[in-house]
Structures are given as C-alpha cells and as structure tokens.
Amino acid sequence: MHKKKIPQPKVDVSLTAEEHRFLNDITKYGNHNVRVVTRARILLLSHEGRTNVEIVGALGCAPRMICNIRRLYKGRSSIREAVNDAPRPGQPKKITPRHEAFVVATACTDAPEGHNHWTLPELKKALLKRYKKLKSVSDERIRRMLLASELKPWREKNVVRPELDPALS
Numbered sequence: 001m002h003k004k005k006i007p008q009p010k011v012d013v014s015l016t017a018e019e020h021r022f023l024n025d026i027t028k029y030g031n032h033n034v035r036v037v038t039r040a041r042i043l044l045l046s047h048e049g050r051t052n053v054e055i056v057g058a059l060g061c062a063p064r065m066i067c068n069i070r071r072l073y074k075g076r077s078s079i080r081e082a083v084n085d086a087p088r089p090g091q092p093k094k095i096t097p098r099h100e101a102f103v104v105a106t107a108c109t110d111a112p113e114g115h116n117h118w119t120l121p122e123l124k125k126a127l128l129k130r131y132k133k134l135k136s137v138s139d140e141r142i143r144r145m146l147l148a149s150e151l152k153p154w155r156e157k158n159v160v161r162p163e164l165d166p167a168l169s
Contacts (some may be wrong), residue, residue, distance in 0.1 A: 011070035013046035019079045020047065026083065039083040042069045095141060099134065103127055103142060104149045 015023065016123060026032050026040040045055045049124055052066050073082040104124050111117050120139040127142070146152065 011067070013043055013070055013073055015043065015047045015079075020044070022079055023083070033085075035085065036083050038065075039069050039072075042066055042071055043079075043082065046070055046073075076097050094134065095137060095145075099127060099131060099137075100145045100148075102130060103145045104151060107146055107151050 015107050023040040023044050027044070038059060040088060041059055042055060042061070052063050052113055055066050056063055069082065076082045103123055104122060107118050107164070115122060120142050123142050124137055124139060127137060
C-alpha cells in the first residue's frame with residue numbers, strides 16, 4: 001500500500017532590510033563555511049519568491065534542505081541562528097583538573113625507584129594507578145600537562161621550594 005504524502009504548509013520568507021544585508025554580506029564577503037553560505041543563499045532566493053525547484057536548480061542542494069532552512073528561519077529568534085550551526089557539546093573531557101594537578105604534583109616529588117627522574121610512562125602509570133576509573137591516557141597528554149606548568153622532569157629535577165612559592169610560606 002502506497003502512503004500518500006501530506007503536503008507541508010509553505011513557509012514564507014520575508015527578510016528585513018537588515019537581514020537581507022546580513023545574508024548578502026555572508027555570500028559576498030568574509031571567510032564563511034560553505035553550509036552557512038548555502039543557507040544564506042536559500043533564504044535570499046526564498047525571499048525573492050523562488051520555488052523549491054528553482055532553488056534546487058540554482059544551488060544544486062537537496063529539496064529537503066530548503067524546507068529545513070525555511071523552517072529554521074521561522075523558528076529561530078535571529079537570522080544568525082538560522083544560518084549558523086548550533087553549538088555541539090562534543091565528548092566530555094576525560095582528564096580533569098584534578099588529574100592534571102596530580103601529575104604536576106607527582107612530577108615534583110622524588111623519582112620512582114630505579115629512575116633518576118620522572119619519565120612520561122612512569123607518570124602515566126602513577127596516574128592510572130591512582131585513578132582507577134581513568135582507563136587510558138597518552139604520553140603526549142602527560143607531556144602537555146607538564147609543559148603547561150612549565151615542568152620538564154626528563155631534563156631537570158622539579159622540586160617546589162617553599163622560599164620561591166609564597167603560597168607555601
């Protein structure tokens with residue numbers, strides 16, 4: 001059995017002079033993402049009264065994209081939100097400031113048995129031993145933590161001296 005598509009109501013796009021100028025600037029000037037420029041062009045062509053078929057012919061985009069952009073324009077509070085991507089949360093950080101503080105503090109202690117100084121693998125091993133929930137961390141990540149604190153235990157012994165740190169006095 002073939003389902004009949006229910007036509008969606010057409011979303012009219014009527015831009016203010018300021019919105020029109022903003023979208024024109026996106027299409028002509030600056031360094032914008034291709035998706036943003038395409039969305040701006042869709043809104044500009046929709047404002048001119050072009051049909052979906054005409055816009056597909058002019059821009060080579062999918063018809064569904066045109067409907068989505070028009071709906072975004074009506075649903076968003078500003079023209080910027082309609083053309084720009086929404087922020088994405090990304091993956092949560094695995095290394096917390098507490099982990100970083102542990103690595104820095106450990107690097108400032110005496111080296112483990114059999115070593116003259118802390119090595120990246122030894123710091124990594126100490127971190128993973130202390131924080132069991134942390135499954136893995138790269139040597140490079142450990143190195144960057146130390147460099148951010150201006151520590152280089154593979155070159156010199158890093159010991160916090162109370163006379164140099166007013167917080168410890």
